[in-house]
Amino acid sequence: MRLDSDMISYDAPKPRSLITRSLAGASTRPFWLEDAQRPVFPDGPNVPTKWDLLVVGGGFTGLWAALLAKEADPELKVALVEGERIAWSASGRNGGFVESSLTHGQENGRVRWPRDFDTLERLGIENLDQIEATVKRLKIDCDFHRTGSLNFATEPHQAEELFALDPEKIAPAKVLTAAEAQAEVNSPIYKAAWLDTRTNANVNPAKLAFGLAKAAAEAGVEIFENTRVLGLGKDGNRVGVLTNRSTMSVGRVVLATNVYPALLKRYRPFTVPWYDYALMTEPLSKAQLKELGWKNRQGLADLARQFHYYRMTDDNRILFGGYDAVYYPGGRVKARYDNRPATWEKLARHFLITYPYLEDVKFTNMWGGPIDCSTSFVAFFGRGLDGLAAHAAGFTGLGVGASRFAARVLLDLVFGRTTELTELEMVRKLPLPFPPEPLATIGIQTAKWAADKADHEGKTNLILETLAKLKLGFV
Numbered sequence: 001m002r003l004d005s006d007m008i009s010y011d012a013p014k015p016r017s018l019i020t021r022s023l024a025g026a027s028t029r030p031f032w033l034e035d036a037q038r039p040v041f042p043d044g045p046n047v048p049t050k051w052d053l054l055v056v057g058g059g060f061t062g063l064w065a066a067l068l069a070k071e072a073d074p075e076l077k078v079a080l081v082e083g084e085r086i087a088w089s090a091s092g093r094n095g096g097f098v099e100s101s102l103t104h105g106q107e108n109g110r111v112r113w114p115r116d117f118d119t120l121e122r123l124g125i126e127n128l129d130q131i132e133a134t135v136k137r138l139k140i141d142c143d144f145h146r147t148g149s150l151n152f153a154t155e156p157h158q159a160e161e162l163f164a165l166d167p168e169k170i171a172p173a174k175v176l177t178a179a180e181a182q183a184e185v186n187s188p189i190y191k192a193a194w195l196d197t198r199t200n201a202n203v204n205p206a207k208l209a210f211g212l213a214k215a216a217a218e219a220g221v222e223i224f225e226n227t228r229v230l231g232l233g234k235d236g237n238r239v240g241v242l243t244n245r246s247t248m249s250v251g252r253v254v255l256a257t258n259v260y261p262a263l264l265k266r267y268r269p270f271t272v273p274w275y276d277y278a279l280m281t282e283p284l285s286k287a288q289l290k291e292l293g294w295k296n297r298q299g300l301a302d303l304a305r306q307f308h309y310y311r312m313t314d315d316n317r318i319l320f321g322g323y324d325a326v327y328y329p330g331g332r333v334k335a336r337y338d339n340r341p342a343t344w345e346k347l348a349r350h351f352l353i354t355y356p357y358l359e360d361v362k363f364t365n366m367w368g369g370p371i372d373c374s375t376s377f378v379a380f381f382g383r384g385l386d387g388l389a390a391h392a393a394g395f396t397g398l399g400v401g402a403s404r405f406a407a408r409v410l411l412d413l414v415f416g417r418t419t420e421l422t423e424l425e426m427v428r429k430l431p432l433p434f435p436p437e438p439l440a441t442i443g444i445q446t447a448k449w450a451a452d453k454a455d456h457e458g459k460t461n462l463i464l465e466t467l468a469k470l471k472l473g474f475v
């Protein structure tokens with residue numbers, strides 16, 4: 001079928017002067033972290049201390065683990081240590097999409113965990129419902145809205161794939177024609193869309209993380225910032241922990257350190273850092289909003305393997321990110337990788353192609369951050385120190401919602417409970433590790449090239465098929 005918008009793609013030309021102008025003056029600080037309400041927690045402790053449970057890492061995974069543990073047992077002495085500031089890394093820099101999927105999308109889940117897929121879908125929706133309920137119960141002011149999502153076909157072959165779907169099988173999600181998609185959000189590049197009202201919420205991620213930290217502290221969790229764990233080891237039937245401040249003796253330890261080097265060294269080969277980048281516009285004017293449509297403020301993305309994601313804030317800005325995630329040879333986390341002008345320019349160009357009538361809009365912030373990529377695209381779980389420590393990482397860019405699920409798994413594992421969650425194959429089995437360098441760089445760059453080619457050509461290729469057979473990436 002030929003669509004009016006067939007000819008418009010992200011390869012369309014745009015004057016460079018427009019792109020430079022739109023980015024001029026943008027700050028390289030993550031927009032969400034400019035929040036004045038950011039709480040401050042003390043450093044320390046500077047003397048040896050004892051805790052029943054220590055949580056390492058002050059992002060979503062660690063915050064949920066500390067809060068859930070304390071709420072379940074108010075007598076438990078719980079501490080959380082964060083090497084820098086609460087939510088300074090991925091948890092404060094992301095797009096704020098709270099997705100229900102625990103499997104990084106249905107296709108990935110169906111192929112990798114066929115036995116558990118339906119259970120994982122149910123647990124994912126329950127997890128999102130419980131996040132919403134917690135936000136309400138604790139009155140966390142974090143702009144949480146159950147907006148649903150719209151995934152757009154921006155290439156003709158994607159539209160054809162959507163139109164071939166059986167409406168009954170995909171209900172309550174549905175496929176929109178180009179005209180219907182453009183009536184939701186006005187862009188000449190949209191050729192069709194997949195609308196799902198249940199599976200996504202949008203949030204201001206930093207406000208959510210700060211709210212969780214405040215709630216945990218009010219419940220009695222001791223939170224320490226600028227407190228880095230340097231090492232841990234078994235000490236009798238407890239765990240001895242060395243920090244940059246002092247030592248701790250802890251009953252159990254939850255390791256929620258994400259992309260940073262795993263404290264249980266055996267889990268280091270299971271993640272590599274990918275850098276993802278985003279832009280934030282200034283607030284749109286009333287006239288611009290009218291032209292845009294987007295009344296329902298869904299979370300938006302396109303249907304490619306390498307996709308853009310974008311959403312609106314409560315003060316009518318647009319966050320536009322993704323597409324050009326970068327793996328830097330060597331696989332290290334480095335502050336200088338947070339800045340990548342070439343990617344910001346590419347994103348600005350794609351933004352202007354998507355919304356040509358927003359030519360005058362300026363970006364106020366442009367930033368980046370590391371994503372903990374795993375070969376299964378979801379978090380894996382590991383134990384150590386004779387079961388007194390549990391570790392999770394590997395969310396691969398979809399951890400805002402899944403981190404709460406991971407926190408529950410971590411607590412089950414570290415307290416030795418057998419539950420529905422610990423019986424899941426996804427929890428019990430580790431994914432394949434990444435090979436050492438330089439093989440990792442060669443493999444990842446090849447996979448990225450193959451994914452880009454498949455996105456443009458509308459068909460898979462030998463490299464992707466081989467990786468899928470090996471359970472090493474895009475299915």
Ligand SMILES: Cc1cc2nc3c(=O)[nH]c(=O)nc-3n(C[C@H](O)[C@H](O)[C@H](O)COP(=O)(O)OP(=O)(O)OC[C@H]3O[C@@H](n4cnc5c(N)ncnc54)[C@H](O)[C@@H]3O)c2cc1C
Nearest residue numbers: 057059060061083091094095096097229258369398399400
């Ligand atoms: C640009 C970008 C956009 C994204 N967009 C989305 C999105 O829209 N939706 C989505 O679901 N996901 C998204 N993600 C991914 C999501 O943000 C993460 O999966 C999630 O925040 C992970 O939370 P976390 O707590 O596991 O990790 P983090 O937030 O990284 O927290 C880990 C913490 O551990 C601390 N730490 C590490 N080692 C030590 C140590 N030895 N001692 C003490 N502290 C330590 C670190 O300082 C860090 O603060 C995005 C990520 C990025 C970078």
